Amino acid sequence: MRLVIFDIDGTLVRTGKTNQVLYERIFREEYQINLAELDWTQARFSTDSGLMPFIFEQARGRPPEPKDIAKVRRLFKNYWQEYLATVSPRQFAVPGAAKLLAMLREQSEWGLALASGGWKDLARVKLGGIGVKIDGIAGAFADDAQARTRIISLAIESARRTYKTPVFERTVYVGDAFWDVAAAARLGLAFVGVGSGETADDLRSSGASLVIRDYTDQAAFMHALDRAPVPVHRDAPLD
Numbered sequence: 001m002r003l004v005i006f007d008i009d010g011t012l013v014r015t016g017k018t019n020q021v022l023y024e025r026i027f028r029e030e031y032q033i034n035l036a037e038l039d040w041t042q043a044r045f046s047t048d049s050g051l052m053p054f055i056f057e058q059a060r061g062r063p064p065e066p067k068d069i070a071k072v073r074r075l076f077k078n079y080w081q082e083y084l085a086t087v088s089p090r091q092f093a094v095p096g097a098a099k100l101l102a103m104l105r106e107q108s109e110w111g112l113a114l115a116s117g118g119w120k121d122l123a124r125v126k127l128g129g130i131g132v133k134i135d136g137i138a139g140a141f142a143d144d145a146q147a148r149t150r151i152i153s154l155a156i157e158s159a160r161r162t163y164k165t166p167v168f169e170r171t172v173y174v175g176d177a178f179w180d181v182a183a184a185a186r187l188g189l190a191f192v193g194v195g196s197g198e199t200a201d202d203l204r205s206s207g208a209s210l211v212i213r214d215y216t217d218q219a220a221f222m223h224a225l226d227r228a229p230v231p232v233h234r235d236a237p238l239d
């Protein structure tokens, strides 16, 4: 059996700048912190769980308390739900994503897993926005680790349990950002990039040689899974 692992934000759903806009709002309103003023060159992680300690250390000189994390997570989820009530699934989906996941769940040649740098309850909300239920899908999330490479490794372990398969013949990671390319390179995984325009250019310049626009052509995507190479490792500032 082979395994395909999907990032979520920007890869299956068009999150755009919404995560950033909502975090900026929450930290401005609740903590009077202007995220634009932080020294982002010092950030190590691109994940929700890696973001919180970075922001609190930078702006307050201390780690976040559990109540801070709980508050930010609750508001972030509420604001995401409010936002999703204003956009249609058609607008929010990367075209063909829901149908592709449904097809992958029906066949037995490829195992399916999710690896998201976002919180799991947010993954449920966001994929719910395109009619996809995550229950029963293997995966790992920001709840499980701060580093994306660790989250992807945990997603592979989750898939091993789900499919009762000790080793996958081939594992392909699908993502939309330079940190996804870097994670695949570090882990020695084949990589398919998803995006168009500037996003596709960024992916290619980060080392992704195979980039698709969306999932409307399922046969083309499955072909990409078969032939995608492991990206050449290049240093990336975020994990």
Ligand SMILES: [Mg+2]
Binding pocket: 007, 008, 009, 010, 011, 175, 176, 177
């Ligand atoms: Mg992404």
